[in-house]
Every structure is written in C-alpha cells, then in structure tokens.
Amino acid sequence: VSAFWGGVRASLPVVLGYLGIGLAAGVVERAAGLSYAEILLLSTVLYAGSAQFVLTSLLALGAPASAIVPTVFLVNLRHLLLSAALAPALRGVPAWKNALLGLQLTDETFVVASGHSASKGLRFGWMAGLNLSAWTAWAAANVAGAALSGLAGETRVLGFALPAMFAALLVLQLRIHRHFRTALAVAALAAAAGVAAQLAVAGPWAVVAATVLGASLGLLLQSCTSGPNS
Amino acid sequence: MHIRPEFLALVLACALVTALPRVLPLVVLSRFALPRWLLDWLSYVPIAVLAALTAIEVLVPGGQALVIRGNVAIPAVAAAFAVAAATRSLLLAVLCGVAAFWLLS
Numbered sequence: 001v002s003a004f005w006g007g008v009r010a011s012l013p014v015v016l017g018y019l020g021i022g023l024a025a026g027v028v029e030r031a032a033g034l035s036y037a038e039i040l041l042l043s044t045v046l047y048a049g050s051a052q053f054v055l056t057s058l059l060a061l062g063a064p065a066s067a068i069v070p071t072v073f074l075v076n077l078r079h080l081l082l083s084a085a086l087a088p089a090l091r092g093v094p095a096w097k098n099a100l101l102g103l104q105l106t107d108e109t110f111v112v113a114s115g116h117s118a119s120k121g122l123r124f125g126w127m128a129g130l131n132l133s134a135w136t137a138w139a140a141a142n143v144a145g146a147a148l149s150g151l152a153g154e155t156r157v158l159g160f161a162l163p164a165m166f167a168a169l170l171v172l173q174l175r176i177h178r179h180f181r182t183a184l185a186v187a188a189l190a191a192a193a194g195v196a197a198q199l200a201v202a203g204p205w206a207v208v209a210a211t212v213l214g215a216s217l218g219l220l221l222q223s224c225t226s227g228p229n230s
Numbered sequence: 231m232h233i234r235p236e237f238l239a240l241v242l243a244c245a246l247v248t249a250l251p252r253v254l255p256l257v258v259l260s261r262f263a264l265p266r267w268l269l270d271w272l273s274y275v276p277i278a279v280l281a282a283l284t285a286i287e288v289l290v291p292g293g294q295a296l297v298i299r300g301n302v303a304i305p306a307v308a309a310a311f312a313v314a315a316a317t318r319s320l321l322l323a324v325l326c327g328v329a330a331f332w333l334l335s
Contacts, residue, residue, distance in 0.1 A: 020321040024328075037233050038241075045245045054283070055244060061293055065240050073247035075283075078276035081269070083255035095257050102253035108320075157332045163287035163303065164310040164327025170280040171314035171323070177273065186274045187281035194282030198290050207282045214278030219271045 007129025010116060014108045014130075015137040018049075022138050024161035025052055026145020031159065032060040036146055043142035047104065047135060050169065051075050052142075053162045067205065074211055082110040089117040090127070097124050104131035107169070182221045190214030306331035 022043070029039045029052070042052055051072045058068045083102055090098055101124070109130055113122060149158075170187060177183040190210045197206035288303045289296055298304070310327030317323065 017321045021324060024324065034237075035232050038237055041233060041238065042241055045241055046248060048248055050280075050283075051244065051248060055240070057287075059240075065236075065243065068240060069243045069247060072244040074275070075279055076248040077251050077272065078279075079248070080251040080255055081272055083252055084259050084269075087256050087259040090256065098256045099253050102256040103249055105252045105256070157328060157335065160303065160306060160328050160331040161324050163284050163307055164324045164331075165320065166280050166284040166287065167307050167310040167327065168314035168320050168323035170277065170284060171311055172318065172320065173277050173280060175315075175318070177277065183274065183277050187277050190278035190281040191285035195285050195289050195296070198286045198293070199296060206286065207279060210282035211275060211278040214281065215271050215274040218274035218278070219267065222270060 003123045003125035004129040007126040007131075008133045009129075010112055010126070011109070011130045011133040011137075014112055014134045017108060018134060018137045019141045021049055021161070021165060022141025023145035023148065024158055024165075025049060025056075026142040026147075027149040027158045028053065028145075028162060029056050029142065030146040030149040032056045034146075036143060039142050039146045040139060043139045044135070046072075047138060048072075048076055048106065049138075050166065053165070057162065071207060074208055078107075079105055082107070086110065086113060086117070086122070089113075089122040090124075093124050101127050101131060104135050106134065109134050179218075179222055179226075182218055182225065185221060186214045186218040189217050302331060302334035306334060 025043070026039060029042065034042070034056070042055070046052060046055070054071055054075050055068055058071065083105055086105070087098075090101065093101075112130060113127060116122065116126070174180065174183050174187065190213065193213050194206050194210035197209045200206075284307065286293075288307050289298070289301070291297055291301070291303065306327050309330040310323045313326040314320070314323035
C-alpha cells in the first residue's frame, strides 16, 4: 500500500500536465461532435493523448475507420520502445501484472518510471499508483474540457493545442534521441514528405507514407555515418 | 449521454492496436530481443510521425491546399518549438503556442 501511494505522489507532475492537455483534448473532442459518454470512453479505453487528437481530427475530416485505425497504430507504435525499455526493471513481476501495467503506459509515465527505476528499481504497487493516478486525471480533464467547450466559444484557437502539442513532443523526442543530427534530418524529410503527400492525395495515408520514408532514411543515414559495427 | 455503435467499434479497434505495442514488449521482451536495425528504425518513428503531423496541420490547414502567406499558425508553432526547447515543458509550450495563435489571429 505504501508503494502504491509513493507512485501516486511521483505522478503529480504528470497529473498537472494532463489536466492542461486533457482540457484541450476535451474541448477539441466536443467541438468535433463527440458526446460526453463518447469522450469518457475514448479517454479511458484508448488513453493516448496524441492518438485521441489524431482520431478526432481524422473523424472530423470524414476519414473511414480503415484509415484511422492504422494511423493510430503508427502513432502509438513508439510505445514498443518505451515498453521494451521498462521490461528489464520489471523482470520479477508476473506476466499478467506486467500486461496490466503496459496497458496504461504513456510517454509521460514512462519518463517518471524510468527516472525512478534508475535509483530505486520498480515495484508493481508503485507502478500501479503512478498509472491509476495519471489515468484518472486524464479522463477527468477530458470530460471537464468537454464541459468548458460551450463556454470557450473560440474552439479554433483552442484547437491549435493540437499542432502545438505535436511540435512540443517533437522537440522533446529530438532532445533524447541518441543520433540528434540524423533525427533532425528525419524530421525535416518527414515534414516535407508529409506536406507533399497530403497535397497529392489529401488523406491520412500521407502521414503513414512520410513516416515509413523518414524512419528508413534515418536508418540509412545512421548506418552511413556510424558504420555497421557501432 | 449516447455512444454511437460505430464509434464504440472504432475506439475498441484503436485500443487494441494501441495495447499491442504497449503490452507485448513488457511481457515478452525479457526472453526475446528485437534485432538492432528494427530498434533503430523504430526509434525514428515517433519523430517522423510528429514532424509530418505538425507540418500538415500548420501548412495545409484545410487538408487541401498549402497556406503560407498570412498563416498565423507558422509563427505560433515556432513559438511552441522555442518554448519546448528552452523549458522542456509540454504544458508551457502548448500554452504559449495557443496564446501566440490567439494574439496573432
């Protein structure tokens, strides 16, 4: 129990961040025509900030589910790396408990958990406290944002929270990448390719094409600059 | 207080494809390691996705045509970039980006 509350205490910076971003997400979701029940469902079951923004904006553009689901998959594929990185610290934990912890893995809780594991190791109770606290704050902020969107009126301005969050996440991802200059080249190519593909075919597949192109260029540049053995 | 059946199906499908990369490595990877090149390729995926999404949202606002002249989203997203780089705070960067967008439009 004390490990659980330690996790809750460690989640406070994440909770504060989620209250802000969650409010913006709720406003955008309500503006896109989702009901309160749908917003609660989305934020508790999907529970992924950028994927919720992507789903909402694609839904508003009238994209079919056959395009939305693969795009959400690609956006959330990055969790593969975070999940893999936490695995060694949770080796003694039963598989079903690790599965529960993995379901609520986010970029922000990963940052807190990996910081904690470096000094004190990870326990299931502590992780559960961190996860449940962040999850509750996210869902509450989404619903509160939905309630505020009627008062806000100017949803076009609040909708800019979406590209602003993408831009900020991009900066944070670039900072922690081991090959900063290669990562910067990947970002530039993916941005240009994304815009070109969007103008050519006007659809969500633009992001998929730009991602595959950008990540492959990154792998190529990395192997050219650092050699096959490093 | 209503959930459309097709929306429920969409959220469940999205949740399933989201759960797989969140859960599988944590459960499985203590036994099997992914090949090095795949891990390297995956490390560029979030960067490429975020760069493409940001560029499209800012430069192709309606989803159809490129808008450069008089596009207040360009300086506003530059403000978000600068604040994120200087403070490493997601919340502060989003607030400053939205505030810049609001002041300029």
